[in-house]
Amino acid sequence: MRAPTSTSRTSVESKSQGHARRVRAVPAVTRAIAILRLLGSSASPLGLKAIAQTLDLVPSTCLHILRALVEEKLAKVNPYSKRYSLDVGMLPLGRAVLRNSSFATLVQPELDRLSKRYGLTAIGVEMLALEYMVVVALSRSPALLGLHVDVGSRFPALISASGRCVAAFGNHPWKKIEQRFRSLRWDNAPKLGVWRKEVESAKRKGYSIDRSNYINGIAIIAAPVLDANQHMAQGIVLLGLAEQINNSAAISIARDMRAAAETVAKQMYSH
Structure with a gap:
């Protein structure tokens, strides 16, 4: 079994209106975000093995998340090299951040x-x-x-x-x-x-x-x-x-x- 990583913490503590509030992390979400950040920081597209090893993810889990990101146009895969990079679906999100x-x-x-x-x-x-x-x-x-x-x-x-x-x-x-x-x-x-x-x-x-x-x-x-x-x-x-x-x-x-x-x-x- 893999040791817990920063992308799979079960919860974090935060303060809200003067009271301690437990915010439970959703592993699939935190892992997807970690993948997007990795792809965004990479100078070239990355293969499944490199992504999984860098983020300490089970390859099959990593593949399922990548497929979901590709489906949503947040990531794309080269059909020949099988390497992943960010896709145009990220652009509207980035523009919205800058606009606001x-x-x-x-x-x-x-x-x-x-x-x-x-x-x-x-x-x-x-x-x-x-x-x-x-x-x-x-x-x-x-x-x-x-x-x-x-x-x-x-x-x-x-x-x-x-x-x-x-x-x-x-x-x-x-x-x-x-x-x-x-x-x-x-x-x-x-x-x-x-x-x-x-x-x-x-x-x-x-x-x-x-x-x-x-x-x-x-x-x-x-x-x-x-x-x-x-x-x-x-x-x-x-x-x-x-x-x-x-x-x-x-x-x-x-x-x-x-x-x-x-x-x-x-x-x-x-x-």
Whole structure:
């Protein structure tokens, strides 16, 4: 018999109206969610064996769940390779989340203002722990048409300027941060010691600037949107050509972004 996994816990405790309430997990649902998350995080389609082994599922159970997901158009299977990936049925769900996101609604005017003022592409991102960040709002600059970014795009949570902000304000143990850092892919990777000093600088200043580390020739500036506990849940990011943004201009832009992030944070978390 397999040991219980995080996808098959029988119950969790939660608080509701001042009373302890037991919420019973439904194994089929939690396993289906785990499969969808795995497919979403994979760079390529996965076979049944890989999915079952990664999630510690009985292969026959895994197959039944995959068939149900395929039937609902949430996943698809290549008839030749027998490998699974997400299907178009996920798109309406994602659009509904973004449509109802208060952050996306509140940050959009700030993104439009920043993009117009500085001629840069401005994006609003939401963090998913140390896994990745998701673009939920966007204001494009014609100058960066060659750089592919769109609503729904995902990036490693600790990458670039926004990643330094996550490390500074995410309230994550440094040991886990360091483990994640070692797996990041940069065009010009900073050494861990240098990067940690940059994280500490982001903590002091309330913003971070990445110049050609993540993407060669691209300057990326980020400011965190902090919740009531001063932890980062969202962020504002601007991207532009590094040769067109000198150091003093980058600092001026970053301070404007920090003020914009504070404005959004007050609207979201000061109630």
